[in-house]
Amino acid sequence: QQQVKQSPQSLIVQKGGISIINCAYENTAFDYFPWYQQFPGKGPALLIAIRPDVSEKKEGRFTISFNKSAKQFSLHIMDSQPGDSATYFCAAKRGTGGFKTIFGAGTRLFVKA
């Protein structure tokens, strides 16, 4: 049972374009939604995160949009660059002091120069 569904599986974007990755969840107990970026041969690294009481969070070229009623959130990468080519994972953490984080299946992004 996949508690966090991520799409698309892979994505090719032209340099300068916008990359959009979507995630959906079912469990309303989730209270923290991070995105991780992973380069080949490396561990994931936290990119940006949001709590469900905020509808949007922006850090540089990376923006999370959050729709609590639809139980969906998405990552937008503006002005995508070849250096952004990586695998991106959305995730969700259970609330009430919980620690467990559930990851989506990942999206492989390739930005064409």
Added chain:
Amino acid sequence: NAGVTQTPKFQVLKTGQSMTLQCAQDMNHEYMSWYRQDPGMGLRLIHYSVGAGITDQGEVPNGYNVSRSTTEDFPLRLLSAAPSQTSVYFCASSYSTGEGFEQYFGPGTRLTVT
């Protein structure tokens, strides 16, 4: 700071063998966890610890044991390796922020069980 270190980087085991994957962190984080990463499945939590002496099961704990005798170290033991345990294993250490948890991942151990 070295951050989160994992050894070995690569390992090949035969079915039925046992081994320990090592993980250490020097950031004095309370929380540590082990994940496995398989193609198309993201990262799945195996075991985690909220402090020295305290461990609990994640999503896929069968076939693995952990212990946490110090804040720094969190080894993962494979009791009797099976081909289904072929995967990339990541250790992470975490701390609570005002907003959530910030997790720092190690570089991973690629394990093949033949």
